[in-house]
Ligand code: SF4
C-alpha cells in the first residue's frame with residue numbers, strides 16, 4: 144500500500160470491454176456511408192430505426208477536439224468568429240463548426256457536412272440554437288422542438304398541450320425523414336431502442352446510488368466519464384449496450400460490497416457542477432494525490448435521471464418519486480401506432496428530459512441535496528465565461544453550498560470545451576491552496 | 589432634454605405615482621414576448637425592466653459572465669430601485685434574463701412572480717395551443733393575485749388600448765421614411781422606451797398630441813441614414829452619437845425598438861388565442877428565430893423600406909443569442925453589399941472608441957449615399 148492508503152483498490156475490468164466497443168464504433172463511423180444529420184444523439188433514439196441515416200452531434204465532437212487538438216480548436220473557433228459567431232457561445236460549437244469552413248476535422252479527414260438538422264430542445268440557449276450553425280451555413284431540412292418548462296409540481300393540465308406539441312414535433316421529424324430520404328422507419332427497432340434506454344437507466348441508477356452510498360466510492364467520476372457515452376453518443380447495438388451496462392453495474396456492486404475503492408486513500412469527497420473542463424481533466428488525478436475524490440455532478444449522473452432522496456433517507460432515481468418527477472409509462476404500455484411509440488418515449492411529464500439541467504437552473508439549491516446524497520465534503524465549481532448553460536446559477540450554487548457548510552472552491556475559464564481563458568498554473572495553485580486550507584497534504588507523487 | 593427621455597429617466601417615480609393614484613399593482617417584466625395586455629386587463633401596470641448602469645457591487649455575488657442588461661437589472665433590484673414593484677414575470681426567452689429573474693427571486697422571495705412558457709418553436713401548429721394554455725394559467729394566477737376576474741370585456745379593452753398604442757407608434761415611426769424626417773432616431777428611441785414603462789392609455793394621449801406637434805415641425809436635414817440592429821439597449825446614446833456626427837438612425841430592429849410594437853393583435857372571439865397568435869407572430873429575436881429564418885429577411889426589408897445607407901450592429905458583450913445569429917445576418921448583408929459596422933458594447937457606451945469607429949464607418953458609407961453626396965459624383 145502506498146502512503147496514506149486506507150482501502151484496497153484495483154483496475155477496472157470493464158475498461159477493456161469499453162475500449163473494444165468504442166473502437167468498433169469508431170470503425171463504424173469511419174466507413175460511414177449513411178446520410179449524416181446534426182442532432183442530439185442522446186435523445187434521438189428514433190434515428191437508429193432508420194437504416195440509412197445517422198445523427199451525429201457537435202457537443203461531444205467539440206469537447207473531444209478541445210482535449211485532443213487545442214491548436215485545431217483555436218483555428219476552428221477563429222474561423223467561426225471572423226464570420227460572426229460570438230466568442231461567448233458554447234466552446235464546443237465553435238470547435239466543431241469551424242470545420243465547415245476549414246473543410247476538415249481535427250485529424251485532417253474531410254468534415255462530415257450535415258444534410259439535415261433534428262431538434263435540440265434544451266433549457267440552455269446555446270444548446271437549443273446549435274442546429275442553426277449548419278443550417279445557416281447551407282440550406283438543408285431542419286426540424287424543431289421545445290424543451291417545455293414550468294415551475295412547481297407536475298401539472299397534468301399544462302402537460303397536455305405541451306405533450307401534444309412535443310408529439311407533433313417528433314412525428315413530423317420521423318415522417319418527413321421517411322418522405323425526404325425515402326427510407327421507412329423501423330418501428331420495432333425504435334421500440335427496442337427505447338426499451339434499451341429504460342434498462343440502461345436502471346443500471347445507471349444503481350451505479351449512481353452505489354457511488355453515493357459507499358465509502359470509499361467504488362467508482363470516481365473520472366472512471367464514469369470514460370464509459371458514460373457508451374450506448375448513447377457512442378452508438379452500440381442494443382444487446383451489447385445492455386450487456387455492457389450490466390457488466391459495469393456488476394463490477395461496481397462487487398467493488399462496493401468488497402470495499403474496493405476507486406481511490407485507495409479517499410478522505411475527502413467532492414462534487415462539481417455541469418461538465419468538467421474536457422480540455423484539462425488532469426485535475427481529477429491531481430486531487431486524488433491528496434485523497435480527494437470526485438463524485439461527479441448532477442450532469443454526470445444524468446443517465447440515471449438524477450437522484451433523489453426517499454422519505455426513509457435512502458436514495459433513488461428521480462423517476463421513482465413523485466411529485467418531483469413522474470415515472471415513465473410502464474414497460475408494458477401498448478404501442479399500437481407510431482404515435483403511441485412517440486408518446487411513450489416522452490412519458491407523462493412534459494418537462495422530461497433534462498432533469499439535471501432543470502435541477503440546476505430552476506432549483507439551484509438542489510445541488511445541496513446532491514452534495515448530501517453523495518456524502519460530499521466540498522465542491523469545486525467552474526465559472527465559465529462562454530456558453531450560458533454551463534455557468535447559469537453557478538455562483539448561487541456556491542453560495543447555497545457554503546451556507547450548508549461545504550468547502551467550496553471556484554475557478555474561472557472560458558467553457559468546458561474552450562481553454563482560452565483558463566490559467567492552468569493559477570488553477571493548480573488554487574487547488575494546492577484549497578487542499579492546504581483543509582489540512583490535506585499531498586500523499587504521494 | 590426631450591419629453592420622452594425625461595419619462596424614461598423618471599420611470600420609477602412615474603410608476604410609484606401611478607400606484608398611489610390608482611391603487612393598482614405594478615408588475616415588472618423581463619422578456620420582450622411578455623403579453624402585457626393580459627396584465628393590463630387585470631388592472632395592473634406592466635412595466636418593462638430596463639437596464640440602468642450603476643456602480644455594481646452586488647450582482648457579482650449572484651452572476652458570472654452574464655450580459656450587462658441582465659446584470660444591471662439584477663443590480664437595480666439588489667439596490668432597491670424596484671422596491672415599489674408588486675411582482676415580476678418572465679417569459680421563456682433568453683437565459684441571462686432568466687438568470688436575472690431567478691436570482692432576484694432568490695434574494696427577494698417576497699415578490700409575486702410567474703414564469704410563462706412561450707415556445708421557442710413558434711411556427712408549429714401546436715405552438716399556439718401551448719401558448720394559449722399557458723396564457724390561461726397566467727390569467728387565473730393573476731385573478732387569484734388581484735382578487736378580480738378578468739372578463740372578455742376587460743380583455744377587449746386592453747387589446748384595444750394596446751393596438752391603438754402600437755398604431756400610434758407605427759404612425760410616428762413611419763415618418764422616419766421621409767428623406768427629411770421630422771423626428772430623429774434618438775427621440776424615437778426614447779419614445780419607444782418610455783412607452784414600455786407607461787400606462788398605455790395615458791401614453792396614447794401623449795402620442796396623439798405628439799403626432800399633432802410633429803405636423804408643425806420643421807424637418808431635419810437629409811443626412812446619412814443608418815439602421816441599428818443587435819442586442820437590446822435601454823438608452824439612445826448610440827443614436828445621439830450618430831446625430832452628433834451628422835448621421836441619423838432612421839430604423840432599427842431591436843427588441844426594445846421597433847420589434848416591440850411592429851404587429852398588432854388581430855381580435856377574435858377567443859381572446860387568449862388572439863394574444864397567442866400576436867406574440868408568436870411578432871418579428872422574432874434570435875432565441876425565437878430558430879426555425880424559419882425570418883429575422884435576416886425582416887432586417888433587409890426594414891433596411892430597404894427606410895432607405896438606410898448602412899447598418900450598425902451593436903451587440904452586448906456576452907450576448908450569446910446575437911452571437912449565434914450574427915453569422916446569418918452578416919452573410920445576408922455581405923451578399924447584398926450593405927455596409928455594416930459591428931461592435932460590442934455593454935449598458936454603457938465606450939465613448940471615444942465608439943465615436944472613432946462610427947466616424948470611420950460614416951466615411952465609408954458616405955461614398956455610397958448618393959442622396960447626400962449627389963447623383964453625379966465629380967470625377968477626381
Ligand atoms: S449547457 Fe454548456 S455545454 Fe451544453 S450546450 Fe449549453 S453551454 Fe454548451
Ligand code: SF4
Pocket residue numbers: 655656657658682683684685819820904906907908909910
Ligand atoms: S438577448 Fe442578449 S442582451 Fe438580451 S438578455 Fe439575452 S444575452 Fe442579454
